Amino acid sequence: MRPATPQTLLGVGTLTLGALLAAGATQISAEAGYAGVGPNFLPWLVAVALMLCGGFLVWEARSGGFREMEEPSGAASGFWPGFAWVSAGILANAALITRLGFILSCALCFVLAVRGFKASQGRPDRSPKAWLVDALIGMAIAAPVYWMFTQLLAISLPSLTTTGWL
Template identity: 75%
Template sequence: MNMRQALVGGGTLVIGVVLVAGAMQISSEAGYGGVGPNFLPWVVGIALLACGAFLVWEASSGGYRAMETPSGAEHGHWPGFVWVSVAILVNAALITTIGFILSCALCFVLAVRGFKSAEGRLDLSPQAWLIDLAIGAAIAAPVYWMFTKLLAINLPGLTSTGWL
């Protein structure tokens, strides 16, 4: 039995148990569409329990079979990880201040820096920042409008018009 592989399966089982225990604490009163707020936690918890059980079984019966040699670098690319982590944290910190569109566009810009850094193509020129900012805004704006205008779900905006 491969202990590391069994620990992955055991950890998955623990997360599944925690999710199912949490789902049991949520009211099951049916809401819109006939399902209650505890439906999705139950589904995810049960799926994690099934996956965890399968992973433990797999580890105890010979380990993960036919594993290919991992591709890519031997170790993670820490500067890229830092760029992406900062992107997520900045988005979370600024979304209520500068609005969904701008914070998500900024998140995109910083995350792109991380991914390009991992490829060895980090470009810190102002032109690259502006191009990525425009692409990020072009992705975030339609998402924002779809949620606020079509689905009537309030997301933090820069103005009260619902367009920015």
């Protein structure tokens, strides 16, 4: 038996995550609902899949390690300014979605994430035109998603106005 490696720990962590999800699924009602499945079906499905993957990862690591792994690409360390831009976008979206509405908060998240990704590629463009173009692209992506959820699926998302279109 080989000593524990980071690969084995990854498998054990995946198994543990699956077990924790299964424990949480036991707390969800099993009453059958729409289409004959209850609300605990999906958590159980994901828990079983995670535990199967975790078991396979442990077996793979203990029987010779992950085979045919490619050398990692990219920089030796993370690009922290890019991480900060993307994190700011996600946090701003979470903080402002009820104030600005889904479309504008998601567009802001998109703009900030693009700043981070472009900076990580060595192409930081902070011109007003770039900010505007990214904001318009973000709104062009978020608006159809918002309309599909609210108008077609009747799922309520935060809006800027009471019309249901912004």
